[in-house]
Amino acid sequence: MSVYSAPLRDMAFTMKEVAGLDAVCAQPGFEETSPDLVEAILEEAGRFASGVLDPLNWPGDQQGARWDNGVVHAADGFKQAYAQFCETGWNGMPAATEFGGQGLPTLVSTAVLEMWKSSNMAFSLCQMLTLGAVEALARHGSPELQQRFLPKMVSGQWTGTMNLTEPQAGSDLSAIRSRAVPEGDHYRITGTKIFITWGEHDMAENIVHLVLARLPDAPEGVKGISLFVCPKYLVNADGSLGERNDLMCSSIEHKLGIHASPTAVMSFGDQGGAIGYLVGEAHKGLGYMFTMMNHARLNVGLEGVAISERAYQRARAYAIERVQGRTLTEGSRGIIGHPDVRRMLMDMKARVEAMRALAYYAAGQMDRAHGHTDATVRQQSQAMVDLLIPVVKGWCTETAQQVVADGVQVHGGMGFIEETGAAQYVRDARITTIYEGTTGIQANDLIGRKLAREGGVTMKALMRTMSADAHRLSEHPDASLRQLGQGLQRGLDALSQATDWLLTVGTQQPAASAAGAVPYLKLSGTVIGGWLMSRSAEAAQAQLSGAAGDEGFLSAKVGTALHFLHHMLVEAPAWRDRVVNGASSTLALREDQF
The missing domain is CATH 2.40.110.20 (Butyryl-CoA Dehydrogenase, subunit A; domain 2)
Known part of the structure; x- marks a missing residue:
């Protein structure tokens, strides 16, 4: 069985360089959230995830929860793990201090929640639903x-x-x-x-x-x-x-x-x-329930990131250990030496890092929307959160389906065998595209409430930011960053064209617009993910040029961003074509022709 190991280096890098951790921690109320404290939190969470939750993941899946005449018994070990989880204060970490929580930034708690979800998704769901209920009562319940209810819910x-x-x-x-x-x-x-x-x-x-x-x-x-x-x-x-x-x-x-x-x-x-x-x-209950939807949908999108990370780790370990045939890559004995296996592993790695960047970026925007000192920044950040959440939820969970499937494929026939663990990730990931609203619901929300209703104002503002970065990178002296800038601009062109079509033709043809909603969501996730990967590569290259940091990790960030460019971002024009030209065939058949 695989052993989960928290990707602490990439989490810390993404929080700082992509999501703006330093600026978030400078906001009122977060001043004590120092870099040393964040590092300590991540390390301790990683130990709990790998040492306590991960060993229960596969046995819990095999045994399952048991119902007996109205009573439900958790899988063996879960009750003890939950008690330890609460005793060490993890349950209430994201909650407000007035109810006994730790009041940490959403960005920091998002990284920690990723570990719970990677190490044991079934276990993590209990905390996720509890914190959603806590948020609803904290926002709308009477004193x-x-x-x-809240103090004991926050404590667990x-x-x-x-x-x-x-x-x-x-x-x-x-x-x-x-x-x-x-x-x-x-x-x-x-x-x-x-x-x-x-x-x-x-x-x-x-x-x-x-x-x-x-x-x-x-x-x-x-x-x-x-x-x-x-x-x-x-x-x-x-x-x-x-x-x-x-x-x-x-x-x-x-x-x-x-x-x-x-x-x-x-x-x-x-x-x-x-x-x-x-x-x-x-x-007014539905409105109250939806006040927690942004966090809930962020967390489900994060499940896509987390289960993908776990599938990648398992596939990588198997590819290094498994010896099969003569490899074509110097220095490799395992099947990781086969180019096609490397292609799948690079696909998995690039998708995971792009999804993580998107989820963390949205979390950082949540913190700005909640606590920035400038009211205009708060308003703009909230608009960005509203735009990004359906993309985080929809794109990350849909992308996860490809990642976990590749994980099985790397294992070959052994991936189809339960004991290797790869099959569980496919089964566990499948619910994420349905939880908190299906991908279609997220996509309709994106093109309706978040795009058409405001005339594309926030999306266009985001595209201007991405375009400025693409222009800067396109003129960078480093050849790799120039490639990223040029590729990002091509992806942006496709997103801009699809956006304009939805805002003009799409508003007059609601069925055609809806038929292209999911392709538009996937186009948005692909381009925004490519943008954030480019930002990561630029930050990594700057540290490399300054002879600072881990050369192996930093050069891999650049290489992984280039892989995303050449294998994922190049799909943007095809997604645009599905939006602009695909509705007629989608809607062509009568019901009796299906």
């Missing part, structure tokens, strides 16, 4: 609800969930039927929710469910949905746990992957109604 004593989906209401939340009837200072909730990640388990003493439901006087559609907090065990006035609430896990799903993460079917109110408490104002 009384915050004091009752209690975990949290989000209950949106119902059997008849998947992505269309306007079809939600769960009901909430007022009763004194609380509500009685009835209904069934499905696909509830970590909706029931035995790792924490209480589970706090955030539930979307309708009040009796609610209007139809999404404007009639309210948000309620509904704990597994009711909480007494002194903070102690009271009686069991009227909710239960009626089953858990049998899934393609993430077997150790229980995906629950939750039944509320079988005995008269589960007690819940209204969060914020009535009928």
Whole structure:
């Protein structure tokens, strides 16, 4: 079995040179987040990920979570690991200090979360959902609800969930039927929710469910949905746990992957109604739930990065160790000496580093949007976050499918055998394109809310920044950087043409625009990823020229950026053509012709 090792050097480099860690840490509230502290956090997180979480990854997948008459038992070792995770303070690291968290920048917590997701994605999902629920309550809950629930959720004593989906209401939340009837200072909730990640388990003493439901006087559609907090065990006035609430896990799903993460079917109110408490104002629940979507979608995109990193590490180790046939590369005994194996490994490495750069860059923009001293910068950064999030979520998770598939291919026939571990990454990665909105939903959000609604203002501002970098690099004295600048400009030309088409023809032909939405998302991710890889290469080359740093790592950054240019960024014109010319064939057939 493979052993995960956190790529600390690349994480630190990307945080500093791509995402602007120094500027983020200079913001009010982050002054104590020194480079030494960040380095220490990354190193300790890496040790926990590789020493505690990684050894549970494959056994947890093989055993899975177990349901027994409404009770769900976590895979062996998970409960002990979770206790250690909370005792060492990792659970609340990204949360606000007022509720017991550490209040670190989103950029720093993003790097740490990548390690949890790489080492054990199923385990990491519990914290991810808890922190999403924490954010919703912190933003919209009353002070009384915050004091009752948040400290123990931040510490990890209690975990949290989000209950949106119902059997008849998947992505269309306007079809939600769960009901909430007022009763004194609380509500009685009835209904069934499905696909509830970590909706029931035995790792924490209480589970706090955030539930979307309708009040009796609610209007139809999404404007009639309210948000309620509904704990597994009711909480007494002194903070102690009271009686069991009227909710239960009626089953858990049998899934393609993430077997150790229980995906629950939750039944509320079988005995008269589960007690819940209204969060914020009535009928505004969907908006409240979506306030945490940027973080949730960033984190799912990060899962694409993380599982790809793990697949790459496993494939690289196997290629070095496996001896098969006569190699064509001097100094190599293993199959890494075969050019086609090197091609796949370079593809994996380049894609992983581009995805990491995009995710970290978006996280850094989140920090600026939240805490920069200049209101204009905050506004511009928030607009950039809004634009980038569907790209992070959609492009990183779709790209991960190729990376994990290449990981199996590097192993050859052994990749199809469960014991090598490569197959698990394919199964685990598959859900990431569906979580928190499918790729199609992300793409429609990108071309609709984030592009057409504002007339392309933020995308064009980003393209101007990328174009300035491309122009500068195109005139650089270093030949490699000149190549990157010229290739980036060609990619930008394709993105600009596709953007203009969507903003003109696409707005008048909504079906044609939607048919090109996913290709446009992939075009955006490819070009932005190429831009950030070019920035990485420029920073690495500057350090090399100054005789500073690790020559092997820095020269590899330049070489990997060039590989992304020659093998991925060159696809930009093809993605443009799919957007501009592809709709007619997509929409050509009648329904009876399929």
